[in-house]
Each structure stands twice: as C-alpha cells, then as structure tokens.
Amino acid sequence: MSKHVVVIGGGVAGLEVAGQLSKAGIEVSLVEKESKTGGHLNKWYRLFPDRRYSSEVMDYLDGMTQNRGIKLLTDTTIESFNRNRSHFSLITNEGKELIADAVIVATGFDLFKSARKEEYGYGIYDNVITSADLEDMFRNGKISLTDGISPEAIGIIHCVGSRDEKAGNFYCSKLCCVTAVKQAIEIREKLPESKVFCFYMDMRMGGAFYEELYREAQEKWGVSFIRGKVSEASETIDNKLLIKVEDTLAGRPLKMKLDMLVLMAGMEMSAGGKKIAGMGGLNTGENRFFAAADNHFGSNVSNIKGVFYAGTCTAPMNITETISHARSAVTEVMDYLKDGEK
Amino acid sequence: MGKSNMEKFGFTILKGRQIDFDSNDRRIAEYIFEKEPSFRLCIECGGCTATCTTGNFTAFSLRELNILIKRGENDQVRQNLKKCMLCGKCTLVCPRGVNTRNVVVLAKKAFLKSDEYAI
Numbered sequence: 001m002s003k004h005v006v007v008i009g010g011g012v013a014g015l016e017v018a019g020q021l022s023k024a025g026i027e028v029s030l031v032e033k034e035s036k037t038g039g040h041l042n043k044w045y046r047l048f049p050d051r052r053y054s055s056e057v058m059d060y061l062d063g064m065t066q067n068r069g070i071k072l073l074t075d076t077t078i079e080s081f082n083r084n085r086s087h088f089s090l091i092t093n094e095g096k097e098l099i100a101d102a103v104i105v106a107t108g109f110d111l112f113k114s115a116r117k118e119e120y121g122y123g124i125y126d127n128v129i130t131s132a133d134l135e136d137m138f139r140n141g142k143i144s145l146t147d148g149i150s151p152e153a154i155g156i157i158h159c160v161g162s163r164d165e166k167a168g169n170f171y172c173s174k175l176c177c178v179t180a181v182k183q184a185i186e187i188r189e190k191l192p193e194s195k196v197f198c199f200y201m202d203m204r205m206g207g208a209f210y211e212e213l214y215r216e217a218q219e220k221w222g223v224s225f226i227r228g229k230v231s232e233a234s235e236t237i238d239n240k241l242l243i244k245v246e247d248t249l250a251g252r253p254l255k256m257k258l259d260m261l262v263l264m265a266g267m268e269m270s271a272g273g274k275k276i277a278g279m280g281g282l283n284t285g286e287n288r289f290f291a292a293a294d295n296h297f298g299s300n301v302s303n304i305k306g307v308f309y310a311g312t313c314t315a316p317m318n319i320t321e322t323i324s325h326a327r328s329a330v331t332e333v334m335d336y337l338k339d340g341e342k
Numbered sequence: 343m344g345k346s347n348m349e350k351f352g353f354t355i356l357k358g359r360q361i362d363f364d365s366n367d368r369r370i371a372e373y374i375f376e377k378e379p380s381f382r383l384c385i386e387c388g389g390c391t392a393t394c395t396t397g398n399f400t401a402f403s404l405r406e407l408n409i410l411i412k413r414g415e416n417d418q419v420r421q422n423l424k425k426c427m428l429c430g431k432c433t434l435v436c437p438r439g440v441n442t443r444n445v446v447v448l449a450k451k452a453f454l455k456s457d458e459y460a461i
Contacts, residue, residue: 119435159437163385163437164437165436165437165438165439166435166436166437166439201385201387201437202385227388228387228388228389228392229387229388229389229392229435229437230389230392231389231390231392231393231435232392232393232435244392244393244398245388245392246387246388246389246390246391246392246397246403246405247388248386248387248388248391248405251403251406252403253391253392253394253397253398253403254392
C-alpha cells in the first residue's frame with residue numbers, strides 16, 4: 001500500500017514538498033487555508049535579486065504539482081491533530097478526517113503587522129505603506145499617493161518589527177534589506193524624477209548577488225542610504241510625512257519631509273503555524289518559529305516522530321532556501337517512511 | 343615643573359586625535375556594565391538621539407555618549423552628561439531594550455564619586 005503524507009500549507013515550501021513526494025510515488029494531500037495555492041508569492045510582483053517575475057516561480061511550482069494526483073484541499077484548515085500509534089489523524093474545518101503516515105508542516109510566515117509600530121503611523125497617516133502594499137502598486141503599474149499624485153520623495157524604513165525588542169522580535173528577518181534595495185530600484189525606475197532614501201541600522205546583504213544589487217542601487221539609481229533608526233514619523237499640515245532619525249555617520253540628528261514612507265515589515269511565525277504547534281504539541285523557539293531538532297543537521301526534524309518541517313515556518317528564508325529546505329524535508333520523510341516498513 | 347624650551351617659544355605638543363585605547367580609563371563602562379547589563383546591547387542605531395529633545399537643540403548625542411563611555415573618553419563624557427534632562431524618551435524607542443536613562447544616571451553617579459567605582 002502506498003504511503004500517505006499530509007502537507008500543511010500550500011506556499012512555496014508546501015508545493016515543492018508535495019511535488020517532490022508525489023514524484024517519488026507517495027500519495028499526497030495538500031492542505032491550504034486560502035482558495036488558491038502560492039502563499040506570499042501571490043503578493044509579490046518581482047523577486048530579488050534578479051527582479052524576475054514571481055509568476056515564473058509560480059509557474060515552476062504549478063508544473064511540479066499539477067497532474068500528479070496530489071489531493072489539493074483549498075479553503076481548508078486543520079482543526080485537530082492527533083498521533084495514533086503509527087499514523088496521524090487530522091480533522092479539517094469541514095469535519096473530514098485525513099489519515100497520514102507522516103505530516104509535513106509548511107505553514108510559512110506572516111508579515112509583521114506594521115500598525116504595531118505605532119510611531120511610524122501605519123493605518124494612521126495617509127501614505128505610510130508596507131513593502132507588500134508597494135508590491136501591489138508595482139503590479140498595478142502605478143506608484144501613487146492617496147490623492148493620486150506621484151510621490152517625489154520616498155523613505156524606506158528597514159527593520160520594522162525585526163531586531164526590535166519593543167516589537168517582541170529579537171531576530172533579523174534577513175530579507176527586508178534586500179527587498180528595500182530591490183524596491184528602491186523599482187521606484188527609481190518607474191519614477192525617474194523621484195528621490196529614494198533608505199534608513200537602515202545595518203545593511204545585511206548576505207545572500208548571493210545581494211551586495212551587487214546594493215551597489216547597483218547606489219551607482220545606477222542614485223538611491224541614498226542613511227544609517228540610523230527612524231524614531232518616529234508625523235504628518236505635517238501639508239499632508240507630508242516628517243521623520244526623525246539620527247544620521248549616525250554624521251553624528252547629528254536629522255529631520256526630513258517625505259511624500260511617502262515604505263515600511264519593511266519583518267517575518268513572524270504564522271498564526272496558522274502557532275495553531276498547529278499548539279494542537280500537535282510541536283516545540284517552538286524563543287522566536288516563536290518551530291524549533292527544529294538540530295540546527296545543523298536536523299532542521300526539518302520536529303520533536304514528534306513522523307512530523308517534519310519545511311520552509312519559513314522554522315525561520316526567515318528566501319525562496320531559494322525555502323525550496324532547498326523543502327527538498328531536504330522530502331529526504332527526511334522518505335527515510336522515515338522506509339524505516340516504518342521494516 | 344618649568345616649561346620646556348619649545349613651549350616657551352610658543353610650541354605646544356598637541357594631544358593626538360586618536361582614542362588612546364590602552365591608556366584610557368574605562369572603569370565607568372565596567373561599572374555600568376555591572377549595574378545595568380543592557381548597556382552592552384547597544385548597536386549604535388541612533389534611535390535615542392533621533393528622539394532626544396536635548397540632542398535636537400544642543401550638541402548632544404546619547405548614542406555618541408554611550409560609545410564615549412565605552413572607550414573611556416572621560417573628558418568628553420563629563421562635559422556631555424550634564425546636558426541630559428533624564429526624560430527617558432530614549433529608553434522608550436531603544437530597539438535593543440537598553441535602559442539608556444539608567445546608563446546616564448549611573449555615569450553621573452560614577453563622576454560624583456558616590457560609589458566604590460567612582461572616578
């Protein structure tokens with residue numbers, strides 16, 4: 001009898017896992033809470049570092065998962081999660097029971113809710129938007145203020161909800177710096193008359209071709225980088241945004257009027273992941289993401305035999321890393337299923 | 343001690359601009375590290391300086407003061423400490439959870455010789 005694996009989450013990690021497992025002859029059910037798969041990929045228009053269209057990655061993942069007999073359950077959540085001896089019993093929101101030999105948790109991340117950093121005025125002032133909102137504008141082909149006019153001076157604030165004790169997140173979300181650089185370039189490309197300023201604490205360009213993109217932003221697009229954490233934004237009488245920051249390299253406080261502020265929201269453990277952790281008795285770390293059994297050689301392994309992790313439910317990752325992590329989850333689960341036959 | 347011949351003729355020896363790390367007295371920093379361990383967590387982001395009322399009107403930067411304490415640049419620390427009004431806004435914005443206000447209080451104590459670590 002062929003083995004059955006339930007994959008929770010139909011984003012990049014879940015789709016890659018489902019595709020690879022079904023390719024290996026495993027029966028797969030893929031559970032997705034939204035009405036379509038793709039997760040955050042659907043919100044992003046272009047991707048760093050090469051600015052390719054996210055739809056190209058989506059096409060690859062669709063190719064991996066279509067016509068392989070994967071049972072896709074959209075608009076579905078898991079409401080109960082139990083282990084019965086050798087198998088798992090999962091009950092969906094529609095009361096359907098899924099019996100699985102193994103479970104892969106690929107519940108991903110949620111973007112930090114920027115309104116929690118009240119001092120930046122998201123949801124209070126016009127024209128304070130998030131990185132995700134800006135991607136929407138790119139997709140719609142128009143970067144504009146609420147009154148329909150194009151912004152001339154745009155500020156990008158790094159580390160919103162990351163490396164911030166006040167937001168309860170000590171960790172670095174790792175992708176926001178390069179997202180800021182990518183988006184700064186895209187703004188300059190679309191609005192050649194505009195000026196873009198990135199306010200950063202440290203530029204973390206630790207991925208392949210990130211530093212090159214940073215250099216391109218300075219050299220080709222004239223993006224300005226100012227080292228300092230913005231302490232607050234306020235709206236002026238002429239409907240602009242006044243920010244306060246220390247230009248730490250000049251050693252003096254700086255104020256600047258901007259038309260638009262873009263907040264680089266960090267990544268947090270998803271609400272769906274938290275729910276699964278609670279129901280399944282899965283360990284989470286201080287950062288609230290799922291805690292892997294070993295950080296070096298067991299990053300897909302959970303504290304419960306037969307439950308594995310794939311992707312950003314364990315830590316912030318880019319798409320390349322997510323796909324690699326999903327593939328390594330597949331080798332772990334294949335080993336587990338083989339051992340079970342002995 | 344009389345003046346050297348060179349000094350009599352108007353030449354003085356300039357104190358170098360370098361931070362003399364080996365000779366500087368960093369006991370204030372050690373004292374603050376012990377009493378307020380969060381002092382070690384500063385990443386020099388400048389959030390404190392950005393929000394600081396004093397810093398917006400006078401030559402005062404709390405971020406800079408922190409690093410000067412750590413380097414033992416005590417003359418500059420002494421001159422700057424008195425400018426702080428202890429309002430505590432810096433502590434509210436600090437992303438690293440440094441009790442910046444207490445750092446200033448402790449540094450003041452050290453200079454007032456009100457503690458065994460006093461300088």
